[in-house]
Amino acid sequence: MKDQFTRTIDYIRISLTDKCNLRCLYCMPQDDEQPEWNEDVLTSEELITLCRHFADVGIKKIKLTGGEPLLRKDIVWLVKELYAIKGIEDITLTTNGMLLDEKVEALYESGIRHINVSLDTIHEEEFYKITRRKGVDKVIQGIHHALQLGMHVKLNVVPMRLNEQHIMELLVFAKDYPIHIRFIEMMPIGLGKDIPGIPQEEMMHKIETMYGKLQPVHDQIGYGPSVYYHVEGFKGHIGFISALSHKFCSSCNRVRLTSDGFLKGCLQYNKGIHLKEIVRSKDEALLKEKIMEAIYRKPKAHAFEEEDVEHVENREQKLMSGIGG
Numbered sequence: 001m002k003d004q005f006t007r008t009i010d011y012i013r014i015s016l017t018d019k020c021n022l023r024c025l026y027c028m029p030q031d032d033e034q035p036e037w038n039e040d041v042l043t044s045e046e047l048i049t050l051c052r053h054f055a056d057v058g059i060k061k062i063k064l065t066g067g068e069p070l071l072r073k074d075i076v077w078l079v080k081e082l083y084a085i086k087g088i089e090d091i092t093l094t095t096n097g098m099l100l101d102e103k104v105e106a107l108y109e110s111g112i113r114h115i116n117v118s119l120d121t122i123h124e125e126e127f128y129k130i131t132r133r134k135g136v137d138k139v140i141q142g143i144h145h146a147l148q149l150g151m152h153v154k155l156n157v158v159p160m161r162l163n164e165q166h167i168m169e170l171l172v173f174a175k176d177y178p179i180h181i182r183f184i185e186m187m188p189i190g191l192g193k194d195i196p197g198i199p200q201e202e203m204m205h206k207i208e209t210m211y212g213k214l215q216p217v218h219d220q221i222g223y224g225p226s227v228y229y230h231v232e233g234f235k236g237h238i239g240f241i242s243a244l245s246h247k248f249c250s251s252c253n254r255v256r257l258t259s260d261g262f263l264k265g266c267l268q269y270n271k272g273i274h275l276k277e278i279v280r281s282k283d284e285a286l287l288k289e290k291i292m293e294a295i296y297r298k299p300k301a302h303a304f305e306e307e308d309v310e311h312v313e314n315r316e317q318k319l320m321s322g323i324g325g
Helices: 044-056 075-083 100-110 124-131 136-148 168-174 190-194 200-211 276-281 284-296 309-313
Strands: 011-015 061-065 090-095 114-118 152-157 179-184 227-230 238-241 254-257 262-264 272-274
Touching: 011 044, 044 075, 044 276, 044 284, 061 075, 075 090, 075 100, 100 114, 100 136, 114 136, 124 136, 136 152, 152 168, 168 179, 168 200, 200 238, 262 284, 272 276, 272 284, 276 284
Parallel strands: 011 061, 011 254, 061 090, 090 114, 114 152, 152 179, 179 238
Antiparallel strands: 227 238, 254 262, 262 272
8 A cells, every 4th residue: 555655555563562571771761660461452363353454455564563572472373363364474573582582483483584683782781771671691592592493683773872882792793693783773752862872874984993894785685774784704784774864754664553553654753543442343444444544644754853833742752662662
């Protein structure tokens, strides 16, 4: 399906839960106490129903996110059911990696072949400062396990002044494995607004100083907006997702579904359509109509830099964990 600006929308990010077992500085408050289960979260049956409709209007690729999606107890069953939907070609997963080692074999059996691991440092002390939890060794063990199974692994890194001292250690770690490491620009949403990030150009300079020239990779890798480079001696590539400094809205092909059923077209805005009550009403025709309406109305572009009344009033106020990362 095409939106009002004739972009083909074939990719959806689905948040399975707003719960998380970490408390990353730019995502959640340290003292955020979460209930065992959020009753507002869509059931797996409701998610499957929605995804059938998403596939009917042209969605082909699904990214499962959170919070932390591996906290969802039925995730393996859910993945199998989503793969059974006609029109769904690929399902990928983004995780913080804390539960990856114990669940990766079941995920592989369910059909998952691509996993993104969010990891901002492999330095234990720095990991604790960023996530307010211990366990970087668990994350690394999970990554090795996924690689042993033959999974395609990408590391998602948010370069900040906070992790600047040890950030190059991630490149040392990834260098000898078929891992694509992506540096993701800090987004001015929720708690991230107050955390200084490191610009793409500065990161590129650091990498080239240490490893040599970054050579552009022109082949398409995955479905997202990352721009990839190759460095001699690396088995994987180095990517950058810089939504602010290198805006890619004109080619954006995705929409987002929050864990409580809000379908939104852009990370920045609070505009979209609540689907939870519609899917629970069993009104299939209305559900398809509202899905198509939300996709068609996808905003032309984000405007984080704009401070006029319209953009400020419509700006997303939820934390990243409540949006879907």
